[in-house]
Amino acid sequence: MASLNVAGKARKERRKFTLDRELVGYIKQVAKERNKSSLSSALEELLLESRLRSERGQIRNAMAAYYDSLSGDDGAKLREWGGFAESQFPRTK
Numbered sequence: 001m002a003s004l005n006v007a008g009k010a011r012k013e014r015r016k017f018t019l020d021r022e023l024v025g026y027i028k029q030v031a032k033e034r035n036k037s038s039l040s041s042a043l044e045e046l047l048l049e050s051r052l053r054s055e056r057g058q059i060r061n062a063m064a065a066y067y068d069s070l071s072g073d074d075g076a077k078l079r080e081w082g083g084f085a086e087s088q089f090p091r092t093k
Contacts, residue, residue: 024039027039027042027043027046028042030042030045030046053092056092063082067079067082
């Protein structure tokens, strides 16, 4: 996680990466489509989206493991409620 400066804003850390040309082309395309001011901001957004998907997947797997570990009527009822609750939220990519 980035550290904060005096004003409370996250400081950026300059890094140099070597990427496949095809990936650079994709980042350029994303920057253009999303009206990003730089390739860095487009890449940062893509990485944050990937991180969020990963974290959501981990949470989803942990919840599934919990419900799968339950047995008997209580487990069935909680799995039913869990399925209902999931149906109430829009699906994300």
